[in-house]
Amino acid sequence: MAVTIKDVAKLANVAPSTVSRVIANSPRISEKTKQKVREAMEQLSYHPNFIARSLASQSTQTIGLVMPSATDVVFQNPFFPTVLRGLSEGAHEKQYGLYMTTGKTDEEIYDGVVQMVQGGRVDGVVLLYSKVEDKILTYLQSQDIPFVVIGKPFKNVEEITHVDNDNFRATKEVTEYLIGLGHDHIAFVGGNLNFVVTIERLLGYEKALRDHHIPLNNDYIVHEQFLKEGGQEAVRELLSLSTPPTALVVADDLMALGVLNTLDEMGIVVPEDISIVSFNNVLLSEMSRPPLTSVDINIFDLGYEAAKSLIQMIKNPKEPTKRIIIPYELIKRYTCSHPNIERTVQV
Template sequence: MGHTIYDIARVANVSKSTVSRVLNNQTNISNEARERVMKAIEQLNYQPSKLARALSSGFDAVMVVSRSAKTTANNPFFADILQTIAEKAEEENFDVILQTSKNSDDELEKCITKIRGKMIKGIIMLSSPVNEDFFKQLDLFNIPIVVIGKVEGTYQNIYSVDTDNFKDSYNLTKYLIAQGHQDIACLHSPLEYHVSIDRIEGFKACMNDYRLPLRKEWIINGGYNVEAGDLAAKQLFSTEHRPTAVFATDDLKVMSVYKAASDFNIIIPNDLSIVGYSNTTQTSFLTPALTSIEIPVRKLGKAGASILFSKIKENKELTARTIIETKEIIRNSVLKRE
């Protein structure tokens, strides 16, 4: 059995509280007492346990807050960005706690419990809900929180790392219009998160700027998973008048359109053009190759983790919002209409 701080106190002839102050590098202690304690530590070859340190100063851990598993199933974005964050945490000798929740109330309660229990020193959120009451309440606890996504409010301890989803969606739609398309549909995600709203608003703004019609039956909520995306794509292709092009707001919607097109014997791009977002390597296997905005998932994860550890370890002054540049890639999924 290893030695304890009681053994150090006995050998150094000081109180247990003095030993504790030395171990926690506090200054309210005489040089003589500190020297005796350090000699006792060396003599006993004392190794403080991680748990013991954590009870006084908190665990060296960060928490990654993901959405409910029901909304992330088969979505590789979350696995890829979590891997990037875990790699950075390992470099910093921090543990990672992954949290999912049933709803926002459950999520808030779990976060507060871990903060009060000194289980975490920072939080990374993998999505940004439109309702920012969650941020307002967590901001009061004075620990750094990095959100991978847009944050509209102004806070003391919350930092945003995002791409410009509105601009990217506007530009993808503009590209379709430049290729002669006017009948353009949009498959989007539920409008509970800033990313979903910004992407569909970018699409709508571009259509309005070019005075093109926004047909309600062509703007369809494709849900969070493959099954919902497939149903949305089939609904789109079952309409009497089909669009000539589709803007899909994420990987899952893109793959759903490709699958449904095959089921309906629709040839891409001859019968239907498509543009979308590419977050993962999965879309690289699509034929024809997708014209897309490539989301730099690893850059988002690295930037978010770097900001968090800068605040935890050095408490650096940082800008509240960081925008990561994206890349528009023109491939073969769009047919130019004469």
């Protein structure tokens, strides 16, 4: 026979309503009583019926997640499993589940979000990206549903709660790090320009060059997908130039891995012949050969804070709009050195 709230109440010597309040984590219940009830729940192996609770409270206890593109592409990049771990932990702490959109095209993903919202399947939504033009964000703004963006919104920044790094400042600093090593032929390998993170990092790179009176060479700016193949294509294009760069700022570790593999195939040695700084500091940064110098953007924290902020908005509709900036750190490994002025890179 299934264990009920009444069974838990009897063992804990409290009223069934008190058990319900403990399950809902009501502030009206003392920590001592909560502990006693939770111990009874554990002893009886009692698990709350969240479906029944949802019907009663008009709450799904679920957060919707919106990916930037098809999941088969997204999960090739280690950024997303890591940010999902943060979201999962932040949701789990408040007894929320996660509901992920699926779809192979932007249109299918949009339709999935509409069904998710209109069907009342979630209490709020997290966008795991920020685009320049995004009808999903526009749609969410038109609906009476809380949402949080991971990344800086392109428009209406003060009106949208978002969790982000200072990508402009971070890229300016890493470009200046390369300049400090003596490089003045520095290229930028970025992702899709429809993503705000790409624009912010590009602007930081350009600002560093201007501040140090280094001419901006448009041939040194290449945009590809945030995938290993994107890095491979970018580096071949850059090294085919008559004056190839001596250093690269790469917007993503997976792209940087593609860069390293291609350079190895070409017989170009890192960092003796060319230096590389990347972003995200995922596990493959340490495992690459040589280990990548990379900016740790604390991906887990991006997800954790997004879930935490969204649940606060769900519980309190008057929660003020927030801009949460997650700190970053340049992790110096073995892909940067002074430029080798004695050797001209040949393709």
